[in-house]
Amino acid sequence: MNNSFACALVLAGGKGTRMHSESPKVLKTLLGESMLYYVYNALKPSLGENVFTIVGFEAERVEKAFPDMKDRFVLQAEQLGTGHALQMGWECIKQTESEYCLVINGDTPLIQEHIVADFLTAVQRDGSDISFVSITPDDSGEFGRVTRDENGQVAAIVEAKDYDESVHGPASGEVNAGIYCLKISAVESLLSKLTNNNKSGEYYITDLVDLAVESGMNVTAVNAGDSIDLMGINSPFELAQAESVLRLRAAEKLLNSGITLHNWESVVVGPCVKIEPGVEITGPCEIYGQSVIARGSVVESHCRIVDSEIAEGALIKAYSHLEDAQVGRDCMVGPYGRLRPGAVMEEGSKVGNFVEIKKAVLGKGAKASHLTYLGDSEIGAGTNIGAGTITCNYDGVNKHKTVIGEGAFIGSNTALVAPVTIGKGALIGAGSTITKNVNDGDLGVARGKQVNISRTFKKS
């Protein structure tokens, strides 16, 4: 599709009152990505960079979420309706010098790129002044209703609230999906005619249809059947329904690309996650963001993995949480492992149950098998970290670093008070509180000496 044929305007200015949330509706997430992410994704193949967005409620938050779209946001300071949103975006649209503008509600995350492409192809073929996608769902709900004249030609879109059977006749079931293609030169003359004379007191983009028909313009509806893909999200229930559709779609795609899923319907994988064939995952579990999982890896149930890289042959045991972490080849994590941002596990290293790692490198083959916190640390290859070891990295004001050399052995229940360095091959006695550096190969012990005192019992 030629870019100069059409630009796009995404309507994302509303608060989404029916969502009962303080954050803008279009930033609500499905599988870890916002509604708007999905809309942009579907538009991109047909419209490239030629996509503008109306923002209003919490505009800055929406803009910040999409730095790549910078300079292509248009502020609708007061949200007076979808027609008003279009009026606010009109100057920008005109400047693109496109022939058409595709307008789409930002709350339609199930939209797929082929629907956009097919719609634009139909518009190019028909040359309509206004075209919109209609659907015929089982339940017309709050969708705007399409009315047609006696010849079957589109007459108007009447919003559900304003629909009156005694005036408009029995509803046909055909409704407006919220995607329009407007011939810019034709619609220009209609924009100023929009009024807010309706039950909501808002300027409706849908009134353009009525106005265009009255002016003798060519208006068409492209019917897409009962497609779930065009569902609009207005409530938490609809968000849950849409997320369910996406979850199953994603799981099916994984299964078809050679990934084994157990309890597959509860495996939740975000749209940007990359998983190689041969990986095995058991649900319920969630994998989001830019995570990458290489072949031969296994993820057990109840794991939550966000923006993390897992190399070949790694085993992530049940109930482990990984965020912004790197797990090397053949590593083992969990059960109940916690890798926080900046955790790096080198090849063959192991993190066992109730071990938390933050901004720390666990060298090749190193092990921290039980009940440990390693923060702001470098742990050398082959080192063994005993159960209950804590790096005391925070002095109440600043964070400090702990460095442990290769092949060291840290006895159980050791507190390493940072900044501190433990040399290669050093040995730390169990129960020590280490505040001074320990040289290569030395033994460091820092604990009260054991005193055994015999007790004499008085006989009464």
Ligand code: UD1
């Ligand atoms: C809209 C249509 C309805 C259609 C349905 C499809 C209108 C008047 N009605 O209804 O015919 O069946 O979508 O899902 O358009 N927005 C703004 N600025 C505003 C108001 C809204 O940018 O001042 C944005 C919202 O953020 C949202 C989109 O426009 O993404 C649609 O608004 P919404 O209130 O959800 O419209 P619906 O009532 O669903």
Ligand code: CA
């Ligand atoms: Ca809506």
